[in-house]
Amino acid sequence: MATDARIAEPATDIAASGRRVFELEAQALAAVAARIDGDFTTACRLILASPGRVVCTGMGKSGHIARKIAATLASTGTPAFYVHPGEAAHGDLGMITDCDIVLGLSYSGESDEVLTVLPVLKRQGNKFIAMTGRPNSTMAREADIHLDVSVPAEACPLALAPTSSTTASLAMGDALAVALLEARGFTANDFARSHPAGALGRRLLLHISDVMHAGDDIPRVGADATISEALVEISRKRLGFTAVVDAGDRLLGLFTDGDLRRTIDDAQVDLRTTRIDAVMTRSPKTISASALAIEAAQLMETHKIGGLLVVDDDGRMVGALNIHDLLRARVV
Template identity: 75%
Template sequence: MSQPPQTAATAPTTPAPTPASLAASGRRVLEIERQALAAVGERIGEEFASACALVMAGRGRVVATGMGKSGHIARKIAATLASTGTPAFFVHPGEAGHGDLGMITDADVVLAISYSGESDEILMLLPALRRQGNTVIAMTGRPQSTLAREADVHLDVSVPAEACPLHLAPTSSTTATLALGDALAVALLEARGFTADDFARSHPAGSLGRRLLLHIDDVMHGGDALPRVDAGASVAEALVEMSRKRLGMTAVVDDGGRLLGLFTDGDLRRALDQGVDVRQTPIAEVMTRNPRTVRAGQMATEAAHLMEQHRINGLLVVDADGRAVGALNIHDLLRARVV
């Protein structure tokens, strides 16, 4: 006798998730993906080294391509390669078959990503890439797949299981592929001797780029904006200069522009405590001699380090002959986002 169909009232209900069950689910996913990464890591060997060698020997760029989730991973790998010294970009395989293939030159190395190794859009490109003479590196989860067999080098990204309990959504496999792409980028970075300065040059708008590329000359107040007075000026004249230039300090220089001393808001307070006549007293009598300075051409981070080390808010900039050429304070470094 057939069972009556279940209704909303009789169908079994899924227990409501609890904080503990949700946390357990998250830990299970991370454990499955950890095992996937370990499995891929154990397979890094000659094929990985060959892939690195092919990229380094290439005269062009790395062109990463992939469909669906693999496409998202390929795009990220291309971005990582490009920012770490290996020129790279992403091409959508579907668009490549409709004209974007012209973006790929015969000098480029193609990194084709497909977990099944049977993505039609990628396989359709292989004959054209072969005719053009491109080297192909494949990342798949099936070493016997068409793409794996046709590639010059195959990197196996197969994983024991997907983290998705339905075994449908790419999870562990995409994580493993992304991690292997990172491994490839970093291995190439080290092989090329890529430095932090090189990284900064490709990230000029980032915080690292600002710290490593910005020079003192880029943030200091120079020329007419530099507050300075002669040694014979009075304290009152120095105050007028400080007020006009709004840096809370002024350089004291000789006739040749060489730095003799520094007068700051702090020096002013001490002078007033001593009852100094600001109109009659020469600035040379109350200035700070041999003040902390930085050389023109140094990195802005060096000025920030000096200010932090000596707990001061401003610095004068001098050239190789000891002439005052600029001034900067902590607010200039903050505006430039060096600190």
């Protein structure tokens, strides 16, 4: 019956409960943000000066947050990984070298598992950064640097489930990662190198040379070819266009499916006898093989074209691609 009563509660009460969580967690974030001070700066400088990695650790919900912080650090230029403190006490401490910095999370600052391995870490010479909600806790006192993430209240009405406190700890981890990212001069290209399988990686790492058609796959005809001969080349290479080149393979022009439609509308043009250089588009849009594939997509979109010719510094044909090549590469 109690369950049925809860289900029957007005939707407005449920929505209000959800909004209250956002309000409480926003207040918690504001309180922690106000404590970004010298200790935060010292922690960042310590990490920047370290030749080792940041080893994140914590139990329970703090462990989940520690794992996320490690992942964020690692993807933004700060080598980091997560070690379960319970497993650390049973052999995984061997993963941690003496030049690593350990970031321990525990809102109470009294996590038995973390405190068990802390003396070993200190004997090994590891610097220890504690992130807790209690500045007088054992972890905070034993740490080289303490980051205070205490919050006015948990969003849980029972004050039992970690809610505001885990949000604050996660935000503090994000703050560390971003501050370190900016201090290192970490760029979008750096980010892409650690995310080669992602959309950003494809946009920033894939070059024209990776997706273009080259060699005999390039559609091209000489300037003296007839329109009919150009159509055969377009059909054979199936890119929807052909380049028109001179004897040295330098680009002279472009003839596309669209050009063909416009040519057919001209009753004066004989497809079998008219030379392609009489109807081709001169000075077509081109791109370099070393350009990013996303640049080709932007060029096509800007000029409303479906393909591009790839030329070297001397204007010689080295490749060709169309929008379908970019779609297959998942650049667009």
